[in-house]
Amino acid sequence: MYFIFVILIFIEVIKLFEVNKIEENTIVYEKIPSLRGKIYDCNNQLLATSLPLYVAYFDVDFLKRLYNPSYDFDIKLLESRFNVKIDFNKRFVKLGESFDINVIKQKIPFELRKFVNISINEKRLRLENFGLDQIIGIVRDGKGVNGIEKFFDDLLSKKQDGEINLKVSGGVTKEASIIQYIPPINGESIVLSLDTDIQKILYEIAFNSKINYHAENVGIILMETKTGKIRALVTTNNWPDYFMGYIEPGSAMKPMFYSAALDLGVITEDSTFVCKGYIYPDSELDIKISDIHPHGLLDLKEAISESCNVAAVLTSKRIVEEYNNETLYNIFKTFGFGEKTGIELPNEIEGVLNSPDKWSKIEWAYLPIGYSIGVTPLQLITAFNSIFNDGILIKPTLIENSTPKKYRVMSSNTADKMKKFLKDVVEHGTGIFAKIPGMDIYGKTGTSEIPGKEGSYIMTFEGNFSLNSIDYTALVWVTNPEGYSLSSYVAAPIFKQVVLKLKEYYSENNRMIYVTPGLVPNIVGWNIRQVFVLEKYFKIKILGKGLYVKKQFPDPGSFSDEIIVYLGE
Numbered sequence: 001m002y003f004i005f006v007i008l009i010f011i012e013v014i015k016l017f018e019v020n021k022i023e024e025n026t027i028v029y030e031k032i033p034s035l036r037g038k039i040y041d042c043n044n045q046l047l048a049t050s051l052p053l054y055v056a057y058f059d060v061d062f063l064k065r066l067y068n069p070s071y072d073f074d075i076k077l078l079e080s081r082f083n084v085k086i087d088f089n090k091r092f093v094k095l096g097e098s099f100d101i102n103v104i105k106q107k108i109p110f111e112l113r114k115f116v117n118i119s120i121n122e123k124r125l126r127l128e129n130f131g132l133d134q135i136i137g138i139v140r141d142g143k144g145v146n147g148i149e150k151f152f153d154d155l156l157s158k159k160q161d162g163e164i165n166l167k168v169s170g171g172v173t174k175e176a177s178i179i180q181y182i183p184p185i186n187g188e189s190i191v192l193s194l195d196t197d198i199q200k201i202l203y204e205i206a207f208n209s210k211i212n213y214h215a216e217n218v219g220i221i222l223m224e225t226k227t228g229k230i231r232a233l234v235t236t237n238n239w240p241d242y243f244m245g246y247i248e249p250g251s252a253m254k255p256m257f258y259s260a261a262l263d264l265g266v267i268t269e270d271s272t273f274v275c276k277g278y279i280y281p282d283s284e285l286d287i288k289i290s291d292i293h294p295h296g297l298l299d300l301k302e303a304i305s306e307s308c309n310v311a312a313v314l315t316s317k318r319i320v321e322e323y324n325n326e327t328l329y330n331i332f333k334t335f336g337f338g339e340k341t342g343i344e345l346p347n348e349i350e351g352v353l354n355s356p357d358k359w360s361k362i363e364w365a366y367l368p369i370g371y372s373i374g375v376t377p378l379q380l381i382t383a384f385n386s387i388f389n390d391g392i393l394i395k396p397t398l399i400e401n402s403t404p405k406k407y408r409v410m411s412s413n414t415a416d417k418m419k420k421f422l423k424d425v426v427e428h429g430t431g432i433f434a435k436i437p438g439m440d441i442y443g444k445t446g447t448s449e450i451p452g453k454e455g456s457y458i459m460t461f462e463g464n465f466s467l468n469s470i471d472y473t474a475l476v477w478v479t480n481p482e483g484y485s486l487s488s489y490v491a492a493p494i495f496k497q498v499v500l501k502l503k504e505y506y507s508e509n510n511r512m513i514y515v516t517p518g519l520v521p522n523i524v525g526w527n528i529r530q531v532f533v534l535e536k537y538f539k540i541k542i543l544g545k546g547l548y549v550k551k552q553f554p555d556p557g558s559f560s561d562e563i564i565v566y567l568g569e
Contacts, residue, residue, distance in 0.1 A: 032162035033122055037155065037187030038557055039136060039148060041196045042231070042400045044522045046127075048136050048149070050158075051519075051559050053123035056095040056104045056116055060088055063115045074109035081107040092117075099123070099518060099559055122158070125516065127196070130203040134240045135194065135233055135345070135398070148398070150346045152190055159185035191400040193229035198222060201501050202232045209494050210236045214482035217241070220498060221381050225464065225471035228385070228394035228404040230343075243343055246351045246374035247477060250487075251307040251430075252446025252460045253370035256383050258304060258315065259391075259410045259418050260331040266318040269300050269417055273311035281313060281365035289313055289365060292486075304421045305429030307445060312368040320364045325356040328364055334409050335383040336393060337375050342405070344398045351375045370448055381475040383409075384462040387422070388442070388473060391415035419464075426463070433492040434463060436499060441465050443495065445487040456480045459487035461495040468506050474498055520563055522556035523549050531565055538563045 039048040058078070063071070079085055082095040095116070098104050108116055124139045126132075137147020142157070144150035162184030167177050206218040219235040219242055235241050261267045277294035281287065295308050303311035319328050332338065338353025352374030354363070366372040375383075378396055386393040391410040410418075422442040425431040431443040443463030450456040459478045464471065476491045476498065484490050515521055517537045523530070526549045534540060539562040544550070550568035554560050 030164050030166065032164055032182075032184045033120055034158035034161050034184035035122055035186045036124060036139065036142070036158050038189040039126075039156070040189065040191045041194045041199075042192065042229075043195060043197070044191070044556065045196050046516075046519065046521065046557050047132060047192065047194075047196070048124065048126040049519070049557050050122045050124050051099055053097055053099060053121045054101045054104055055097040055119045055121055056082075056108070057119070058086060058093045058095055058112075059091075059115045059117055060086065060093060061091050064088070066115075071111060074112050077109055078107070078112055097121075100561075125519070130196070130200045131234050132194075132196070132199060134235075135192075146347075147345060148190065148192065151344050156187045156190065158187045192398050193224075193231060193400045193402075194233065194398065195231045197505065198502065199232045199234065201505060202234045202498060205494065205497055205501060206234050206236050209478070209497075213478060213484065213490055215478050215480060215490075217477075217479040218494070219377055219475075219477045220494075221377055221475045222498070222502075223381055223385055223396060223473045225385055225388045225473050226394075228382075228396050228406070229400065230396055230398050231472075233398075240345070242377045243341070243345055243348045244376075246349065246376050247380075247458045247460070248371050248373065248448040248451070249375050249380055249460060250370040250446035250448035250458070251309070251312075252380060252384070252444055252462050253368065253373070253375075254304060254307065254312055255387060255418055255422060255444050255462075256335045256409075257312065257331065257368040258300065258421075259387065259414050260334070261315050261319060262414045262417065263410055264319065264323070264327070266322055267300060267315055271300050271315075273298055273303055273308065273314055275303075275308050275310040277310075279310045279313050279365075281317075281362040285362065287362060289369070301421050301424055304444075305424045307425075307430045309369045313365045316364050316368040325359060325364060328367065329353075329356050332367065332373065335386070336379055337373060337383065341376075341378050341382055342395050343378055344402075348378075349376060351379055370446060377475055377477055380460070381462060381473060384444070384475070385464075385473040386410065387415050387418045388464045388471060389415075422464075430486075430488045431461065431463070431492050433488055434461060434496045434499075436496060439465060439499070439503075441496075441499065443492070445492060447485070447487045450480065453480075455485075457485055457487075459484070459491045461487055461491035463495050463499075465499050467499075467502055472502075518559055518561055520552075520554055520556055520558045520560055523552055523563070523565070525549060528567065534563065540565060542567060544568060 035050040041047055075086060084095055086093050126136050135147055137149035138145045139149050144153035163182040165180040167179050202220045206220050210218045217237045221242060222232040223230055233242055274297055275291060275295035278288050278290045289309055291309050295306050332353055337351060339350050340348045363372050382396050386409050390412050391408055392406050393409045394406040395404040397404045419442055422444055426435050426441045426443050430445040434441055434443050441463060443461055446460035448458050450458060461476045464473045476494045478490050481490045515537050541564045544567040546567035549565050551566040553564040
């Protein structure tokens with residue numbers, strides 16, 4: 001569609017603006033710019049595209065050679081319409097630009113058309129709202145600078161410009177006819193796993209939660225449990241901290257740690273622990289790890305449900321005594337901490353996981369409670385997700401049709417046990433404010449004090465739920481909410497809001513479409529009522545009978561102010 005459109009435009013340009021400058025039987029060679037590939041979300045909503053931009057220049061030198069005083073009025077009219085001043089000391093003056101050549105044509109007085117040159121450039125457009133700008137990235141001078149645009153720059157980049165050769169014939173009334181056409185080769189397009197509708201919903205939750213809790217930042221990630229596809233990636237920060245920043249996860253680390261301990265056999269689900277409310281990891285050091293209050297005698301389910309630090313430290317002690325520090329280190333390494341997830345974004349960081357030779361004397365006691373380790377939110381949700389994927393860790397992906405790497409990190413039996421424990425966290429434990437009657441919600445809270453900032457906290461809630469027969473894993477993290485010190489009262493309620501909003505969205509089955517006037521959306525499958533909504537943006541011509549759109553013209557992503565709709569049953 002683009003090729004045909006551009007050919008017609010070139011002929012139009014030659015006829016309107018160039019033909020009187022060209023001698024009869026002259027062959028005109030014109031370049032047709034190729035375009036960068038498009039970026040879509042998982043529902044084929046356009047996130048980024050390139051369009052031909054028509055730029056008009058006034059040829060001052062040519063005017064000087066053919067100057068006639070009768071042009072003076074038209075020149076003033078031209079200046080007024082384009083809101084420019086013709087500088088007669090320059091060779092060329094830029095008049096203006098538009099995606100629609102007719103807009104330019106209508107502004108140029110007929111007698112001055114021979115002095116105007118039209119060039120066709122590429123203009124990159126993207127959807128910038130709801131944090132999508134950080135993911136999509138920007139393009140500068142035809143190169144991706146960051147985000148998806150940079151990671152897939154080779155794929156998206158335009159491949160080869162085309163060429164059209166026109167022969168000018170005729171005397172007073174000259175015509176331009178095509179004698180050769182070589183089509184341009186555009187860049188390839190990409191379909192992301194992101195769902196723009198869900199991204200918008202979660203971004204609004206994050207933004208409002210930041211205000212309500214007077215927090216420095218709120219972030220939310222939504223992942224499809226079985227596929228690793230990222231459906232939403234949100235932060236209220238002005239930079240993508242979900243893969244370029246790290247946090248100490250606090251007790252959100254415990255589900256992965258206990259899963260490994262169960263598989264190693266150092267504990268069982270019947271193991272018991274005695275919590276006095278504190279523990280000294282090393283008798284020679286005056287360093288105490290505390291709980292909020294003494295838990296007394298408790299089993300593994302209760303230790304996880306109550307997020308008991310003492311139980312985690314005692315379990316870690318068994319691992320290093322029965323095995324060694326290297327075994328403990330490998331637990332965290334196996335879950336992907338200390339290395340990049342491989343998400344399709346540039347400049348991902350590895351986080352912080354020190355090797356055992358760099359550990360302090362009591363590092364082994366801090367790691368299982370989520371301290372002395374720095375993890376990106378993306379690493380954390382990926383590790384936690386494995387519990388609900390039958391013990392298999394699947395790498396996260398932003399590409400809809402990709403097949404991510406995956407490997408087993410725990411036995412199926414252990415994954416089933418941990419799911420049971422994590423359901424109890426929400427039913428009776430620290431995650432009770434994420435509970436939703438009638439739904440199976442699994443989750444774990446996490447709170448850590450920000451190093452060097454006493455009284456400042458990072459709060460997390462990682463959870464799992466099912467909607468429309470699809471399992472989802474979600475992570476919420478909140479930085480320094482004012483007046484709160486426990487994630488139970490902040491991150492857990494935000495997670496609950498995420499689930500309820502998504503449940504409402506799916507029950508209404510109401511797809512939101514983001515329309516850029518002049519940029520044709522994909523409307524195949526729409527009902528007739530939805531089509532009429534577009535009349536404020538496009539001229540709609542309906543052909544055929546029926547209630548649903550079976551075909552459309554032009555194709556999605558095309559530039560047009562009119563859409564032809566073919567209906568059917």
